[in-house]
Amino acid sequence: MSSVLRSVVTGVGGYLPDEVVTNDDLAKFVETTDAWIVERTGIHQRRRAAPDQAVSDLATAAANAALAAAGRTAADIDLIIVATTTPDLTFPATAAIVQRKLGAPQGIAFDIQAVCSGFVYALSIADGFLARGHAKRALVIGAETMTRLMDWTDRGTCVLFGDGAGAVVLEAMPGEGAVTDRGLLGFALRCDGTKQDLLYVDGGPSTTGTVGHLRMQGNQVFRHAVINICEAVEAAAAEAGTPLSTVDWFIPHQANRRILEGVARRLGIDESRVVSTVGEHANTSAASIPLAWSQAVQDGRIKPGQLLLLEAMGGGLTWGACVIRL
Ligand code: UT7
Numbered sequence: 001m002s003s004v005l006r007s008v009v010t011g012v013g014g015y016l017p018d019e020v021v022t023n024d025d026l027a028k029f030v031e032t033t034d035a036w037i038v039e040r041t042g043i044h045q046r047r048r049a050a051p052d053q054a055v056s057d058l059a060t061a062a063a064n065a066a067l068a069a070a071g072r073t074a075a076d077i078d079l080i081i082v083a084t085t086t087p088d089l090t091f092p093a094t095a096a097i098v099q100r101k102l103g104a105p106q107g108i109a110f111d112i113q114a115v116c117s118g119f120v121y122a123l124s125i126a127d128g129f130l131a132r133g134h135a136k137r138a139l140v141i142g143a144e145t146m147t148r149l150m151d152w153t154d155r156g157t158c159v160l161f162g163d164g165a166g167a168v169v170l171e172a173m174p175g176e177g178a179v180t181d182r183g184l185l186g187f188a189l190r191c192d193g194t195k196q197d198l199l200y201v202d203g204g205p206s207t208t209g210t211v212g213h214l215r216m217q218g219n220q221v222f223r224h225a226v227i228n229i230c231e232a233v234e235a236a237a238a239e240a241g242t243p244l245s246t247v248d249w250f251i252p253h254q255a256n257r258r259i260l261e262g263v264a265r266r267l268g269i270d271e272s273r274v275v276s277t278v279g280e281h282a283n284t285s286a287a288s289i290p291l292a293w294s295q296a297v298q299d300g301r302i303k304p305g306q307l308l309l310l311e312a313m314g315g316g317l318t319w320g321a322c323v324i325r326l
Helices: 023-027 034-041 055-070 094-102 115-131 193-198 218-240 257-267 285-298
Strands: 004-015 019-022 045-048 079-083 108-112 137-145 163-175 183-191 199-201 214-216 249-252 307-314 318-325
Touching: 004 055, 004 115, 004 183, 004 285, 019 023, 023 034, 034 257, 045 163, 055 094, 055 137, 055 163, 055 285, 079 094, 079 115, 094 108, 094 137, 108 115, 115 137, 115 163, 115 183, 115 285, 115 307, 115 318, 137 285, 163 183, 163 285, 183 218, 193 199, 193 218, 218 257, 218 307, 218 318, 249 257, 249 285, 285 307
Parallel strands: 079 108, 079 137, 249 307
Antiparallel strands: 004 163, 019 045, 137 163, 183 318, 199 214, 307 318
């Protein structure tokens, strides 16, 4: 056994804006029904940020919750990574704004853009900084105001997304290099840029000069999701050196209940081990995994020492998975 530096999760927190938007609320202005949305997606409601709330506000609230759970303060943090598709501004990075709002010291702060896979990408990136000693304690945040990217006349997309933020505190701690270590034990990240047209936003600073709206060929994305995610999960578990049967909790990206269930079935993971919040939160992109995680910690399901499997897939197409022991 060799001695290694592990990235250990010491706290998790989430934040949801106050406004609840139900399926019936949407059916008032777009041709849809509660029954269709529930049957095809499992979504019952989503949250929407107030007009004066920026994504950095959601991110800061989630970060403060994670810091409190970890017994840390902003003064302890020397790395902030925000995974977001809906930054406050084109620049500076939302992470720099969050650093200021938290009152954190002048460490490293930047955003990453991998859409719904952003949180899994960000965790893996943070692990590199911690393992090489470039940072000691990180905040990894997934935060989104996806409702601001919606075309509210497109029923195929506008019913699917919501706003929210989740965060974890990651701390560098020595480990044995064994599967019994606490921390991030394995990950796999993927991207297939040839599938861009299946899920994208039709605007941006260097093309249209506008923010744009989300466009998706939902059934095509659905088809790729189940197949791709399973390969990445197997690769992450292989790097961690543990079979999927040892996973205590499966925390997938919350896009569609049918995808969650399909992936779990293919991986042989019993549905009693799947954390599902898509019904209440809808798809909050990079925020969905840490939001679901914080909910399952708060309600007492997730406990210290347990093994977690995270996975996500989104625009790019990007996808990936992480295996973490608490
Ligand atoms: O987080 C990033 C990754 N994103 C995802 O993972 C999303 C993946 N995709 C999905 O979740 C599903 O594909 C959707 C929920 C988006 C759609 O479900 P589907 O079973 O694949 O339906 P579909 O797109 O094949 O559409 C079936 C029908 C269509 O009508 P026609 O052409 O058969 O007459 C749609 O126009 O359902 C219609 N439809 C709706 N009907 C009522 C689409 N959206 C709605 C709606 N209400 N909101």
